[in-house]
Each structure stands twice: as C-alpha cells, then as structure tokens.
Amino acid sequence: MMGRDVVERRSRTGAFVGSSATSGGHRSGDERLLAVDLGGTHLRCAIVSPEGAVSGHQRIDTPTTSSDAGPVVEFIRSAAAEADASTVVIGLPGRIDYERGCLDRAPNLPAGWVRALDENDLSEAVGVPVSVANDADLAAVGEAWLGAGRAWSDVVYLTVSTGVGAGVVLGDQLVHGRRSLAEIGQSLVDEASLRIGADATSIEDVASGAALGRRAAGAGLVARGPEIISAIRAGDARMAGVWEDQVRAVGLAVVNLTWIFTPQAVVVGGGLGLVGELLLAPIRELVGRLGPPLLPEPIAVVPAALGDDAGLIGGAAWSRAFRPEAAGRSISP
Numbered sequence: 001m002m003g004r005d006v007v008e009r010r011s012r013t014g015a016f017v018g019s020s021a022t023s024g025g026h027r028s029g030d031e032r033l034l035a036v037d038l039g040g041t042h043l044r045c046a047i048v049s050p051e052g053a054v055s056g057h058q059r060i061d062t063p064t065t066s067s068d069a070g071p072v073v074e075f076i077r078s079a080a081a082e083a084d085a086s087t088v089v090i091g092l093p094g095r096i097d098y099e100r101g102c103l104d105r106a107p108n109l110p111a112g113w114v115r116a117l118d119e120n121d122l123s124e125a126v127g128v129p130v131s132v133a134n135d136a137d138l139a140a141v142g143e144a145w146l147g148a149g150r151a152w153s154d155v156v157y158l159t160v161s162t163g164v165g166a167g168v169v170l171g172d173q174l175v176h177g178r179r180s181l182a183e184i185g186q187s188l189v190d191e192a193s194l195r196i197g198a199d200a201t202s203i204e205d206v207a208s209g210a211a212l213g214r215r216a217a218g219a220g221l222v223a224r225g226p227e228i229i230s231a232i233r234a235g236d237a238r239m240a241g242v243w244e245d246q247v248r249a250v251g252l253a254v255v256n257l258t259w260i261f262t263p264q265a266v267v268v269g270g271g272l273g274l275v276g277e278l279l280l281a282p283i284r285e286l287v288g289r290l291g292p293p294l295l296p297e298p299i300a301v302v303p304a305a306l307g308d309d310a311g312l313i314g315g316a317a318w319s320r321a322f323r324p325e326a327a328g329r330s331i332s333p
Contacts, residue, residue: 045058102115103118
C-alpha cells in the first residue's frame with residue numbers, strides 16, 4: 001500500500017521535507033509542502049516554501065459534529081490536490097506516537113477521529129506522503145527556526161490558549177521520544193484537589209484561556225477572551241485579582257519549564273500568550289526570582305512572532321528539527 005511505502009521511505013531518509021522520496025512525478029527540488037493545522041475550533045492549511053513563506057491560506061470550522069474524520073480527510077485531500085502538493089505535514093492537538101506515525105490521544109477532538117489520523121491511512125487517502133506531528137511541537141520548530149526564538153539554539157515554546165501546551169527545541173533539535181513530550185498543561189499543581197475530585201488540578205485548569213474565562217465570570221464579567229483582556233487593560237476593578245491569579249498560574253508554568261529544560265529563551269504564544277507585556281513582564285519577574293539561578297545570561301521570555309502561522313511554518317523545518325531515531329525509527333538506508 002502507498003501509505004506503508006511513505007512511512008518506510010521517511011524512516012530511511014529521516015526527512016519530511018526536501019527528501020528524495022517524492023511522489024506524483026515531483027523532483028525533490030520541486031516539492032510543494034501543504035502544512036495543516038487541525039485545531040478543536042478551526043482547520044487551517046497553507047502552502048509553505050522551504051524558506052518558510054506562507055501562501056494560499058484556507059480555513060474552515062473544524063467539523064467536530066462529525067463522528068468520523070471523513071470531512072477532515074476530504075478537506076486535506078482537496079487542498080493538496082488544488083495546490084499540487086507533493087507532501088503534507090499535519091499538526092494535531094494531542095499526543096503523537098512518532099514511532100507508529102499516528103495520533104495517540106486528543107481530548108479536544110471527537111473520539112472517533114483518533115484512529116483515522118494515521119500517516120499510512122492519510123497518505124493513502126490524500127495521495128501524497130503525509131506526516132503527523134503534535135501542534136505545539138510544530139509551532140516550537142517554527143518559532144525556533146524563523147520566529148521569536150531564532151537567535152537561540154535552546155528554546156521552549158509555550159502556547160496559552162483554550163488549553164496549554166509546549167514544545168521544546170534544544171540544540172536546534174526537537175525534544176521528543178517515541179511520543180511527543182512536554183505536556184505541561186497536564187502536569188499537576190494541586191494533589192489535594194485531585195484527591196477530592198476538584199476541577200482545578202492541572203496547569204491547564206488554572207492557566208488556560210478557559211480558566212481566565214471562568215475567573216472573569218466568577219468576578220461578574222461573562223465575556224470572551226479579547227473582551228476580558230480589554231477590561232483588564234481598561235483598569236476594570238473586578239479584573240485586578242482575576243488577572244493576578246492568571247498571570248501567576250502562567251508564570252509558574254514557565255518557571256517549571258525553565259527548571260526542566262534550562263532553555264536560553266521561552267517563547268510565549270497562543271491567543272492569551274500574545275497579549276504582550278501585560279503578561280510577559282510579570283512572568284519575567286517570576287522566572288528571575290524562582291527560576292534557575294546563576295546562569296551566565298538570564299532566560300529570555302519573549303512573545304511569539306509568527307502568530308497563527310507558527311505551526312504551518314514549522315512544517316517546512318520539520319525535517320531539520322525532528323530526529324526519527326529518537327522515536328525508535330531506523331534511518332539507515
């Protein structure tokens with residue numbers, strides 16, 4: 001089957017983009033990458049050049065009302081055919097089994113989709129080689145390669161949006177094993193709450209955009225994220241304590257990441273992560289006070305530069321940053 005051939009070729013070359021393993025008559029120098037970002041809310045794709053230039057954006061609402069992934073696969077197949085793509089990289093919001101090339105777990109997608117989001121089946125359906133990756137891993141690669149982290153070799157990317165996730169690039173290589181790593185949003189912050197079955201037990205529970213919405217509602221403001229941020233910037237008295245709690249929760253997530261990976265820089269992205277110094281300044285203070293001491297240079301905390309395109313752009317650098325051997329794949333010819 002075509003899908004199995006795709007995975008075998010990729011395992012030998014260790015490349016997702018720009019390898020000699022091509023299909024559809026394309027030469028390696030003519031490869032056209034379709035990068036796809038499958039989120040719980042939106043499904044986006046674009047053509048990305050080897051230099052990271054993005055063109056031909058398409059976006060639809062993620063068809064989560066469908067019990068199977070058929071509409072998603074058809075969207076990707078149609079977009080790949082329209083763009084004459086020779087390879088596809090898909091960022092998925094969940095844990096990826098990089099050895100098997102499939103989605104392992106995705107709490108924000110319908111359960112019936114998980115098994116269908118497999119490289120072999122997707123390659124067969126789309127008609128060109130397809131690779132899957134964790135969406136935060138792809139965004140980390142994009143920001144480290146061409147975004148806010150390009151000045152450093154050791155970069156942690158934190159996304160704070162509806163959920164909280166992270167990707168890590170050390171020595172210009174994505175940190176991963178057989179599976180995607182750095183699921184900081186799922187790390188526990190309150191074992192006592194966990195024991196009694198309370199909701200706020202993980203970093204995602206207390207630091208995400210959804211958590212900010214709950215805090216704001218508890219203070220009397222039922223609104224969407226941008227409206228909450230506007231109220232905070234305007235000095236709404238109800239929001240002072242709300243924002244203080246939110247910033248501390250995100251800041252402690254960053255502090256934990258700095259202790260685990262000791263990066264040169266932390267890039268903060270996602271919808272909430274891009275509010276600017278209102279969030280970043282207090283995070284820097286927390287990292288300086290509670291993070292790893294006595295470093296030759298302080299750990300930089302900077303805003304993401306690529307916005308919603310970080311994961312798409314990361315697809316173009318995937319072959320340089322991803323190490324197949326770390327996932328247990330042979331890369332010998």
